[in-house]
Amino acid sequence: MDVLQYGIITFVIYKLFxxxxxQYFLVSYPDIIxxxxxxxxxxxxxxxxxxxxxxxxxPLLRKLDExx
Numbered sequence: 001m002d003v004l005q006y007g008i009i010t011f012v013i014y015k016l017f018x019x020x021x022x023q024y025f026l027v028s029y030p031d032i033i034x035x036x037x038x039x040x041x042x043x044x045x046x047x048x049x050x051x052x053x054x055x056x057x058x059p060l061l062r063k064l065d066e067x068x
Contacts, residue, residue, distance in 0.1 A: 016022060026033065
């Protein structure tokens with residue numbers, strides 16, 4: 001089932017990148033790609049923990065540091 005989902009997603013992305021308008025947009029504004037990568041990091045796709053989780057659990061982390 002996972003292989004089928006991967007194949008469908010790959011096909012859809014391939015078809016999206018065939019559009020000349022999207023190709024022109026990505027070549028003209030490469031900063032958008034950097035922005036997407038930064039948003040993924042912010043959401044936590046590449047870091048394991050979301051950046052927001054650090055702020056959410058900051059009081060707990062401070063309390064643990066005080067106990068040690």
